[in-house]
Amino acid sequence: MTAPESGEEPCLTALAHGGGCGCKLAPDVLRELLSEAPLASGETALLVDAATSDDAAVYRLTDDLALVATTDFFTPIVDDPYDFGRIAATNALSDVYAMGGRPIFALALVGMPIDKLGAPTIRKILAGGRAVCDAAGAPIAGGHSIDAAEPIYGLAALGLVNPKRILRNSGARADDALVLGKPLGIGILSAALKRGVLDADSYRLMIESTTRLNTPGVDLASVEGVHAATDVTGFGLLGHLLEICRASGLAAEIDSSSAPVFPAARALADTGVRTGASARNWRSVAEAVDAPAHWAEVERDLFCDPQTSGGLLVACAPESVETVLEIFARHGHGDAAIIGRLAQGAPQIAVR
Secondary structure, three states: OOOOHHOOOOOHHHHEEEEEHHHOOOOOHHHHOOOOOOOOOOOEEEOOOOOHOOOOOEEEEOOEEEEEEEEEOOOOOOOOOHHHHHHHHHOOOOOOOHHOOOOEEEEEEEEEEEOOOOOHHHHHEEEHHHHHHHOOOEEEEEEEEEOOOOEEEEEEEEEEEEEEHOOOOOOOOOEEEEOOOOOHHHHHHHHHHHHHOHHHHHHHHHHHHHHHOOOHHHHHHHOOOEEEEEHHHHOHHHHHHHHHHHHOOOOEOOOOOOOOOOOHHHHHHHHOOOHHHHHHHHHHHHHHEEOOOOOOEEEEEEEEEEEEEOOOOEEHHHHHHHHHHHHHHHHOOOEEEEEEEEEEEOOHHHHH
């Protein structure tokens, strides 16, 4: 079938049933699907596998070097093809940074409806991804492509980390502070964009956030008081925090007024803008969340909002908080904030 001329092409977001990390399977659905999948627990060189729902697999190469491997891809969250490529690549590399690793190279994962999108548009998507990978020092060395019903782009990303400095989601300790690196609300902003009600300034902030690499992870891995980390993506803040709680065997308490939120996202949420994934995410965590009776549904949506290329969530000793915040600021993540703490108890989250 002949590809269309660029002027005849539909918007990228119109070709997808959802967008960005909002397309992820719900956490409870994913757990059910993987419940009978065998783990590679007999392989001693495999330091991190899927057992704790961590961000990437880690394989020991030597006493001082390990390989970090991960993959991530999704459908368009924006209509600009170059920005779509940048966001998808930034999001995929984030899992390497969340483990404390430094990306070394990547492979592109490409699925495009070639009967609907022309070569110039697809080249822009690839160029956006390549620009981010080049900036991260992780060139795209190849990949795989298929003709797909919806546009899909992402990466298989590889990195290196010292085995003694891996940031697992299972290493958190009681009394650790919780620090979030980026504001919440990306899912709401993307939903507003799709509805045509997102203003230019908010779009700019959305792009700046979703294309800002989570490079603090590399330096955080060298801080003795940093015990655990993950990145907040499709399951929302509550979903990914609950993964830390379950993996570490701890309870969490968060101050809902301390979490950084894009002001435009809060305002849009007040007008009813939300994603379908936020309700899905809430259903997956509701039984493990103790929230006040007066907690507004709008606030709940923000804490369950799927974050495409969201921030790092770090558990660190109280005496390391200042260092952690300084690292975030040095890497351009000035919105990082303390949002709560971890404590002894069953894996659950108390919202205050």
